[in-house]
Amino acid sequence: MNRLLSSWPILWGGIWLVSIGAPTTAQESESAQLQPVPEDTLPDKLPIDTIPKGFSTSPVAPLDNPTTPAKVALGRRLFFDRILSRDGTVACATCHRPEQGFASSEPIAVGIEGRLGKRNAPSILNRGYGSHFLWDGSATSLEDQALTPIENPDEFGTDVETVLKALRSDESYQVEFAGAFGESDSIEEVISADRLAKAIASFERTLVYGNTLVDRFRASEYGALSREARQGMWIFESAGGCWKCHGGEIFSDEKFHNTGVDFDNPNRDRGRFEVTGQEEDKFKFKTPSLRGIALTAPYMHDGGMKTLKDVVEFYNKGGAPDDPNLDQEMQPLNLSEKEVGFLVEFLKALSQQP
Secondary structure, three states: OOOOOOOHHHHHOOOOOOOOOOOOOOOOOOEOOOOOOOOOOOOOOOOOOOOOOOOOOOOOOOOOOOOOHHHHHHHHHHHOOHHHOOOOOOOHHHHOEHHHOOEOOOOOOEOHHHEEOOOOOOOOOOHHHOOOEOOOOOEOOHHHHHOOOOOOOOOOOOOHHHHHHHHHOOHHHHHHHHHHHOOOOOHHHHOOHHHHHHHHHHHHOOOOOOOOHHHHHHOOOHHHOOHHHHHHHHHHHOOOOHHHOOOOOOOOOOOEEOOOOOOOOOOOOOEOHHHHOOHHHOOEEEOOOOOOHHHOOOEOOOOOEOOHHHHHHHHHOOOOOOOOOOOOOOOOOOOOHHHHHHHHHHHHHOOOOO
């Protein structure tokens, strides 16, 4: 069976089809209870070049950061290590939890001291195939994105140089960095910000989620999808028009759209506009991938939708029709309640592996 992370279905089985509830919202509280860092229960060895059903290639790494087992192992350790945060309570895995599709059940990301961030923590599954990163596209690569939480006061709440000093004082990290990147004349060169970012990015490129029931159906295993999911696929690819933004192998155009989310909020997040300053980018956010989506509730950049049905019903009504900046692709779908259910079943199948 050709797929990545083959033990994940066991690890995630039983929550494939569960819509995870949202315990609070950013508007209700300025802080939330910080979840403990999850244990690393991933397979002992993460393959770096296997291509699962649904994909034509493995993620392509930058020329200056080829993926190697040593870098992946180092990045994996860093991803689960609280040493990256100011008070030693938060790691990357705090908000990007393996059992939740490398996302979080919290509507808004929670950092040190229970501080609420600005947006929902997006899944990092299949981000090795991405061209834009973070909801507003402010990062242009996995390497560019990797260190941003460190200096965010509501996430890790520290600075890169402080983290580097802590890593340099750890003999085991000295050995691992040298093994992954090579020896240098000084400890500052052995453990640098550039190498820290490259190691984390290398690990994240292994997080490929394919070989779903949808992929197997498209590979001519026609019994892989239920009748309801097949009906949902037809709606997705025709009357629903979902493919217009959620196309391709990762089910995302990697572009930015205003779908009308949070339209009635007077303090509405301006999204992509905060990066570009272009008026036409107000309230636009990057199209998320739909792979593994049943694992990653709650939904949207504000975490305001608790279930897949909530999401489909939002699109069914055309988002927020009164929003003057609404994306032109947003139109009422006029789906029946049964058709909404079919579309939900198709989305669930994008999260199921046999």
